[in-house]
Amino acid sequence: MLPYQTLIIVEQKNGIPIYRQIANRLISLIQSGKILPASFLPGTREMAGIINVHRNTVIAAYNELVLQGWAEAIPKKGYRIIPDLPIIKPRSFHPEPNFIIAPEDDVSDYYDGTVAHSYQGAGIGESKxxxxxxxPDIDLAPYEEIMKEYRRFVQGGSLKRLMSIRYDGGTPSLRSSICTFLNQSRGLNVGPDSVLITRGAQMAIYLAISTLINPGDHMVVSNPSYFIADEIFRKKGAVLNRVGVDQDGIDVDQLEDILKDKPIKLLYIIPHHHHPTTVTMSAPRRIKLLNLIEKYRLWVIEDDYDYDFHYQNSPILPLASADHGGRIIYIGSFTKILAPSFRIGYMIGGKNIIRQASAYRRLIDLRGDTIMEGALSAMIDNGELNxxxxxxxxxxxxxxxxxxxxxxxxxxxxxxxxxxxxxxxxxxxxxxxxxxxxxxxxxxxxxxxxxxxxxxxxxxxxxxxxxxxxxxxxxxxxxxxxxxxxxxxxx
Amino acid sequence: MLPYQTLIIVEQKNGIPIYRQIANRLISLIQSGKILPASFLPGTREMAGIINVHRNTVIAAYNELVLQGWAEAIPKKGYRIIPDLPIIKPRSFHPEPNFIIAPEDDVSDYYDGTVAHSYQGAGIGESKxxxxxxxPDIDLAPYEEIMKEYRRFVQGGSLKRLMSIRYDGGTPSLRSSICTFLNQSRGLNVGPDSVLITRGAQMAIYLAISTLINPGDHMVVSNPSYFIADEIFRKKGAVLNRVGVDQDGIDVDQLEDILKDKPIKLLYIIPHHHHPTTVTMSAPRRIKLLNLIEKYRLWVIEDDYDYDFHYQNSPILPLASADHGGRIIYIGSFTKILAPSFRIGYMIGGKNIIRQASAYRRLIDLRGDTIMEGALSAMIDNGELNxxxxxxxxxxxxxxxxxxxxxxxxxxxxxxxxxxxxxxxxxxxxxxxxxxxxxxxxxxxxxxxxxxxxxxxxxxxxxxxxxxxxxxxxxxxxxxxxxxxxxxxxx
The missing domain is CATH 3.90.1150.10 (Aspartate Aminotransferase, domain 1)
Structure with a gap:
């Protein structure tokens, strides 16, 4: 007989019922080939003595094995492991914890293509x-308002129906509120079919690129540019061409030289408070850029992550508010308005682009937080957000x-x-x-x-x-x- | 002079200050070439008469143009458009709304590879x-508990520090609570380094596939299988080989035939309550599968989206709780426990896999909802979730x-x-x-x-x-x- 007294260790206070601890351990002994198919388990009374628990606990454990299909109760003989379990070889008695590390052979190199540095957890504990x-300052975040609207939405009557269905573009009420918000604050002219709700601007960039870029396509980005966006572009196989950025924004003459030189599919640009340099693109350059977009049939992702906080004058209207023939995909987020953890963003584009990006979104994230989306929609509509x-x-x-x-x-x-x-x-x-x-x-x-x-x-x-x-x-x-x-x- | 009285239409109640409406409209006239560089704007008094607003409003609008770099104030002469704006050709007077539809040339076909049918919004209004x-029934969802913990977390002292830093794998406290939860309920043996928090199981599948599969790699999936997962696999360029599923789960003999026949990189499997067929895989097949994993060095994604609700007996332990040499990636979610909109899931795997998948996650979603993650962690720790x-x-x-x-x-x-x-x-x-x-x-x-x-x-x-x-x-x-x-x- 196996040394059950050392193989089955029962912990009194680990939260799992004793009989299940015993059953789980027995299953793992069966799986690892230590208990063989068609063999009989020790009698319940005997086992109870060996591992020092009540006999009823052993009976419950054995019945669990039966219910789960590992064993069968043979009248007058006891509990037998199912005979037609495939025969497996016994293993060493040193249990190796799984999940310590996966085999390296198939795992590509650790992916960390960034040239920029950004903290992740390290050092947070010691710093003053x-x-x-x-x-944004989360001490200013309107959590009371958010929770009020959250509660109202939970208690409202429409929640159950809303949740029974998946809306790939995001909650309808929020798509419509976002149109109001953008049309008023940014001079856009969009309807709900042009809006896809995302988890922050980051997901919007990812979806836009996934929709438009094929491996080998050429793109233009600034130097430096938002480094996590750069990582997306590389990951998707885009070839990056860089143009400089000075106090007037990206160098559009340099951009034109590149456009003359080779076919460029897409430009990624942050005209308002460029990341990382914070520069805002000047009016003349904006106009020239709009011309280049038209002339070279250039696709543009306009990342406007930070529009709503402009101090010296009114914010400059996005490129997307000008005529651009549907070639600009406009991206923004409520994260900078509310709090880093409040990740609701949007992607604005032609209906066909939005339909494609929505279909892609459900592959990576089936749906948003319906209730938070409802709460945000209410805060836009009742003016609290403004x-x-x-x-x-x-x-x-x-x-x-x-x-x-x-x-x-x-x-x-x-x-x-x-x-x-x-x-x-x-x-x-x-x-x-x-x-x-x-x-x-x-x-x-x-x-x-x-x-x-x-x-x-x-x-x-x-x-x-x-x-x-x-x-x-x-x-x-x-x-x-x-x-x-x-x-x-x-x- | 341009017919400003028809070009500048002011709306009294649309929420944008009048002066900004005027400035925005002027900017769009400049951008579209209708107001030319170096030209003078009508005098403020004259313009006020033409468009029927107070003169101070026109002055405010003109100053806005100056601040935004479109115009300059010339002493004693008035407001002039900046001369070195690039010359652009005048356009038609029929403004085309953008964003109605993007040019089709570059947009690949609408992506909707699914063979299965699933509702999106349609018909929800009329149905009883x-x-x-x-x-899960959202009328049972513990929203009061969630809001209580949410509030506690918001009012606690650690939030600001937590939010200043990005934790790519998810909030540390939740990673650790999830280990407790999984180790107790599923017999796993994992630590926080093996846990990546995601937006539901969907994102976990996407990340696992993005980490392991290269275009052209062969996979095995059941027939039928969870159709949105199938879409991911196709999108990532995997070649799908299908095995049947009967009342004992997937046909492992058929699987073995395929493994003998060609190199298979990965198996996607839902052993517990298979989607869509709800079948639970039998014990003998599980053992055989574990042997095949070892023999053929097969990677496995074990999607266990629905583990916690098992009625006839205790749930059957996941494959991932057996010895598998780190080749199983285990995926689950709290969505089925709480509510469809509560999208917190996890991916469990070797540290190296988790590190890679975490780096990929930040490309599609910079961080999770720190507060909801904190609230869930508290609900696990205080027993409310169980x-x-x-x-x-x-x-x-x-x-x-x-x-x-x-x-x-x-x-x-x-x-x-x-x-x-x-x-x-x-x-x-x-x-x-x-x-x-x-x-x-x-x-x-x-x-x-x-x-x-x-x-x-x-x-x-x-x-x-x-x-x-x-x-x-x-x-x-x-x-x-x-x-x-x-x-x-x-x-």
Whole structure:
């Protein structure tokens, strides 16, 4: 007989009923070939003695085996393992935990094509202050409103019906509210059929690319550009051509040279508060770009992740609000308005594009959070979202001023930056005497985690810049952050 | 002068300040070449008269143009459009709304490779009763508990720090709670490094396939199989080989023949409550399959979307709880436990697989809903989730019995079915004299929407079956649904 007293260990308080612990262990002994097909299990009384539990518990365990099809009860003889289980070889008695590591042979190299640096968890515990990539201040997030609308939606009568059906483009009420929101704030002219709800701008970029790009297609992106978008493009097999970006946005003359030179399928652009550099594209360049789009039949993804927070004037209308013959796919998100975890975004495009992207969306995410989508729709319709934007805009504008002042005063000959016209981050270019990797690690030692996108490695060695998210820092935190940063540059 | 009185139409109540409406309209006239570079705008007093607004409103609009870089104020002369805007040709005066439809040339055919039928919105308005694919009853969903934990998390002190950083694998506390949950309920033995949080099982399947499959790789799937998974496999370029499925699950002998015949990279399998057929795989086949996995070094995606609701006995432990050398990727979700909109799922695998899949996840969805993840983690830790499962299991088991009884009595010679051991749907096989398409449309006319996955078209003509989700139907709804269904089969 097997040494059951060592093979079946019962834990009193691990939350699984004892009889199931015994049954599970027996199944694993059967599966691993230690208990053989057609063999009899020890009698219930005997087993109860061996493993020191009540006999009824053993009976329950054996019956579980029967119910699950591993054993059968033979009258007057006891419990027998089903004979026609395939014969399997006994294994070693050293159980190897699975899932430690999968066999390497088929797993391609760890995919981490990024040249930019971005924090993931590391160091968060020790730091006093975290300067993020440019996120909204969640202390300002309208959680009470969100929860109120959430509750109202849950208690409303339409939920059960809504949830019984899948709407590939997103909840109908939200698609319609988003049209109102975009048409009013951005001068677009769209209806619900042109709207696909996504999980934030990120999913919208992924879906747009999946819909339009085939491996080997040429694209144009800025240098630098949003590095996670770059990763998508590479993953989808696009060939990247880069154009420079200066204080007026991307260099459209350089773009034209490329367009003359080879067939380009698509341009990915962030004209408003470019990521990472925060630059806003100038009017003349916008017009020239619109002409190029028409002339070269260029597809464009306009990523406008940060439109709603513009301080120095009204935000500049998106390219998508001009005539473009349906070639611009416009992408945005409510994440920057509400909170990093509130991931509802959208993709706007021709109906045919939206239909395709919706069909692709269900492959990666069957449906959105119907209730959150309903709550957001209500907040758009009742004006709460716009009130929230107004409230935050004042605060962020003041923080932007304050951050620019402090950085200018305290880090004068160390960093160079343009105060952005909007958004939630300042693009800090460190002098080459201050290698960013070192500055960041010294700052971290002093309790300041610079968690914004940082470009200082590999091809970006001389960029030596980081996004300094000011929007979620109070005055005190900002002052302390700059103080530590200054010390960290001194070595 | 341009006919400004017809070109600039101001709407008093559309929510955009008047001056911005004017500025936006002027910008679009500049962009479309109707107002030329270097030209002067009409004087503010004159314009105010033409379009019938206060002069200060015109001044505000013009200043907006200046701030946005479209115009400049020339002292004593007025407002002039910036001269070095590129010259663009005037366009027709018929403004074409964009986004109606994108140019077709580059858009590949509408992607809808599915052979199965599934409702999207259509008909929901008119129907009295909706029978879904097998969703939990949202009237039982623990929304109060979810909102309580949501609120607690929002009010807690750790939120701001948590949100400043991206955790690619999901919120650490939830990863750890999921380990407890899985190890206790499914006999797995995993730690947080083996867990990736996703948006439901759907995203987990997508990520697993994206990590493991290259175009041209051969896979094995059942016939029929979960059709949206099939779409993923095709989209990723996999070649599908099909094996039959009977009342004991997939035919492992047929599988072995295929494995002998050609190199197969991966098997996608739903051993517990197979989708769509609801069959649970027998013990002997499970053992044989584990042997084949080892022998042929086969990768396996084990989709266990519906584990927690098993009525006739304890659920059968997943394949992933046996020894498999790290070759099984185990996928599940909390959607079936809580509500269709509550999309938190997971993928369990070797650390290296999880690291790769996490890097891929951020390309399609930057992060999850940190607060909902926190709330779920709390509900696992405080036992509320298990209490909820227990509560629902009793109700669903009763509904399953009741549905099976009614269907047997009322539709005896019309449909054939096996009462499932668990899950939330019954697989109704209609006799070929009752073509499902017709039955469904007649039922819809009488107020019954059969919204479950239905297989009756193309290659599935003779399958003629539909998933009948019973879990969210009250006794009355169930009786009414069966009554209408019976009438609908009579023609």
């Amino acid at each position: 202050i975290i300067v993020n990539d440019g996120f 009130r929230h934007i107004k409230r935050c805009k004042k605060i962020y504008a003041r923080r932007c001023d304050r951050a620019a002042e402090l950085l200018k005063t305290e880090l004068e000959n160390i960093v160079d930056f343009q105060k952005p016209q909007g958004g939630m981050a300042i693009w800090l270019k460190f002098g080459l005497d201050y290698p960013l990797g070192k500055v960041m690690s010294r700052a971290a030692q002093q309790g300041l985690l610079l968690a914004g996108s940082a470009y200082f490695q590999g091809e970006h060695m001389t960029t030596n810049s980081v996004r300094f998210g000011f929007a979620s820092l109070t005055d005190d935190e900002l002052a302390e952050a700059v103080r530590i940063l200054k010390r960290a540059t001194r070595g | 009763i909706i029978v879904n694919d097998g969703f 209490r909820h499962i227990k509560r629902c299991k009793k109700i669903y088991a009763r509904r399953c019995d009741r549905a099976a009884e009614l269907l047997k009595t009322e539709l005896e010679n019309i449909v054939d079915f096996q009462k499932p051991q668990g899950g939330m749907a019954i697989w109704l096989k209609f006799g070929l004299d009752y073509p499902l398409g017709k039955v469904m449309s007649r039922a819809a006319q009488q107020g019954l929407l059969l919204a479950g996955s239905a297989y009756f078209q193309g290659e599935h003509m003779t399958t003629n079956s539909v998933r009948f989700g019973f879990a969210s139907l009250t006794d009355d709804e169930l009786a009414e649904a069966v009554r209408i269904l019976k009438r609908a089969t009579r023609g």
